[in-house]
């Protein structure tokens with residue numbers, strides 16, 4: 320199977336998982352990226368069975384609206400039952416690296432609000448130790464050099480994502496060669512650097528359910544303590 324076929328399979332598995340659990344007044348949190356896009360396209364078929372969505376990026380909001388799915392501001396949406404999103408990497412504890420598409424801050428905010436965070440990913444994203452994929456950090460532009468120096472002190476190699484601006488008007492530093500064997504500690508240390516908005520480690524708030532697309536079918540992996 321191609322990677323896109325695996326992404327479609329996990330998107331469908333996510334729709335199948337939430338469909339019987341949706342109420343007429345449900346609002347669904349929706350992530351960003353190519354896997355999330357497949358999910359949005361399939362979610363559209365259920366659009367008369369739930370109220371609407373909260374988007375984790377402008378691109379996702381546009382795609383939801385193009386299907387006629389109402390998009391709500393998170394502040395007026397109240398509680399979200401589900402947040403469905405892809406990932407750049409996941410480990411066995413469902414701790415993630417996200418933000419390859421640069422939407423990490425809004426993704427983290429929406430994930431924080433949701434009762435159940437469903438991660439949809441193809442098997443190429445499953446790793447033993449996080450960090451092969453460069454870890455994105457959203458940074459206030461004037462703090463770029465300061466944050467870069469602090470990241471070097473933590474043992475990482477920051478690279479400026481040239482020409483990219485987040486939906487929040489900030490920049491991204493991608494960290495290479497970082498030891499992420501203790502994800503919660505690294506997530507907190509990076510977030511403590513002045514000028515960092517947030518980083519793409521989802522360890523404090525990992526996924527609750529991983530739907531992993533493999534050549535043998537979609538594996539459903541629940542977080543052990545969730």
Ligand SMILES: O=C(CO)[C@H](O)[C@H](O)COP(=O)(O)O
Pocket residue numbers: 350351352353354355404405406407416417418419420421422423426
């Ligand atoms: O975190 C993300 C965007 O900020 C995406 O979920 C991540 O980059 C995976 O993308 P894709 O589904 O295209 O492989």
